[in-house]
Amino acid sequence: MIAKAMEPFVFGDPGIGAMFDVVAKMVAEYGEENVYNFSIGNPSEPAPEEVKEAIKAILDEEPMKRIHGYNASSSGDAGARAAVAEHLNRLHGTAFTADNIMMTVGAAGGLNVLFKTILDPGTEVITFAPYFGDYNYYVENSGGTLKVVAPNAPTFQPDAAAMEELINENTRAVIINSPNNPTGVIYSEQSLKEIGEVLARKSAEYGYAIFLVADEPYRELAYDGKVVPYATKYYDNTIVAYSYSKSLSLPGDRIGYLVFPSEIEQFDAMKKAAECAIRMLGFINAPSLIQLAVEKCVNASTNIAAYDRNRKALYEGLKGLGYDCVYPDGAFYLWMKTPVEDDGEFAQMALKHRIVVVPGKAFGCPGYVRVAYCVPFEMIGNSMPAFKDLMTEIQDNY
């Protein structure tokens, strides 16, 4: 029989899952181009051509054992790690070496390795709503509990003072996600400084480091020249989780990394524990061939301008129809206040107009929906009459 712990996911309220079943039926009935599916965070832009050429060159030039063998270190290929470190140093003026980098099975794999490294049963991790819901699982996989700071509307910047109120002797880490999924907000330098100040003070009070975990898969997706501050600069005990799922459009390949700065408490022990954890959890090492592709493509980029064009078109279009949206500085999500109070009800109403969005309650923030604009550009224009009809329906009935 299946685990009791898994029963709610299999037999419980299907929630968003049920919505996807409806979407699949609509696509079958009306055709994909007539369903405005803004629910998926799957990059719409292809991987850069450099990735293809890099993989072919690796297959022709590298020794077979380096391409397909176990890595000599559980932290990953030394060349790939050095390339990542140098790239970060070039961009952010940091001083990382290969020793500070652990290649991981995407950011999701990296976060699970990290939490196994620092969490025990009864410990807690804090995050800020709205937040990526799967953090709950990642923390619980290592026996911890996720504690959530209430949403800070309308800016959705993290509220360090509210965070401080949740810190206690069980707190081991705070996880932030910037540019943020689902809001598209970039956490400001001021926000990071305030978080760092509180964590430094509370760490001193408790006598051990409370880690700041910066989950940054959307780092490169920042618009209008906005800068995403590099979190390690504002607090010593910061660990970065990164993924190439968005920046190189490689979500299926499962490749990312963790940054363990040398300044963190118990650096050597942390590295050693993480190298045990990646094996104990069954990841073993990040996929080897794709590590080498990353080594060659650290400077490559997906077509960010395409997402930017989508962003502007969607924001302006919806604003013109009377929707109240947060102007997104990063990622590929638009965060919309629902014109009816219940975000679940709004998502159902939208579905009748063949518009698919994700209710904010999935991110710990009711009253909003996430509109993912990693979609074909045409879909945005094509969807506007449906959004208009939806607004008319709401205005007529509320």
Add this chain to the structure above:
Amino acid sequence: MIAKAMEPFVFGDPGIGAMFDVVAKMVAEYGEENVYNFSIGNPSEPAPEEVKEAIKAILDEEPMKRIHGYNASSSGDAGARAAVAEHLNRLHGTAFTADNIMMTVGAAGGLNVLFKTILDPGTEVITFAPYFGDYNYYVENSGGTLKVVAPNAPTFQPDAAAMEELINENTRAVIINSPNNPTGVIYSEQSLKEIGEVLARKSAEYGYAIFLVADEPYRELAYDGKVVPYATKYYDNTIVAYSYSKSLSLPGDRIGYLVFPSEIEQFDAMKKAAECAIRMLGFINAPSLIQLAVEKCVNASTNIAAYDRNRKALYEGLKGLGYDCVYPDGAFYLWMKTPVEDDGEFAQMALKHRIVVVPGKAFGCPGYVRVAYCVPFEMIGNSMPAFKDLMTEIQDNY
């Protein structure tokens, strides 16, 4: 600070880890060719040429989203799963479809997904010593405890009657590994029938299925025409975990699969729970590009004849020197009874002769060592004088 649960691995007895540090120093001092390292289960044969050609063709011919995108199903690419199912049907006369296959991040990833699917805190999984030690972690990651049936020397076939004594109301699964790491023994059809009979009887007694988990990364490495019985044929509630780490020499790429036969209890719920588990654990999906390589290479094979040659040379050589070894029918490991009682002491003595082997206690079976013969053929002949000196030293002193 690091998790209390990780402290033993970081600050505790370094055990085999310390041995590897000594080995690294020896390699630096004497050169790699003068250290007879039989400790690593890393395939010595390269991946077949078909893999390289397959990957290049995929990069040129497949749509970018299929190569690098998230899989539409968490079970993996539908084409890859269909190819695996058809391959198994051809070989074993089974009737699997893509629905019975879940592509996983190696067998280690697959086992973690499976245990998350069926284990709760307080549950138990049974295995037979000697066994792959990391099973302990995989079971504990989902809150379970591994219970171990004592070694059944000298055949090392699994003892179904001894297994039955360990079954209780907390037992959820029995995991077997054949061809076996570390013994090289192939579990016989008779053994599988006996295990299946006991599990069917105990499942009926408790009113739910106790699963048989067949972990088979070494399936293709069987010699002298020996057949490895396909476990699903002997007990309905069998789930197979497979990896291409050995059969295609792709250990770094992290690719394997789980087989969920349609006959298992709660088939639909099990599949759905596993698809949740692979996401919750942070694997998300098996690496996408390598799934497609597997689809094209299901019939390819590593150079098994090379391992066979090593096997015979090592077994005959050691036998001639008076060592007592199990003649291995499969995998690439030789299982040797240590000529001194303590296998740890023997491994240390061997190290002085620059021979590296893994003590049996690491596999729950003291008094033996594992000699991995996935090594260059020359190393076997070159190592014989050292093995001879080692035996002479033992005979002179004991």
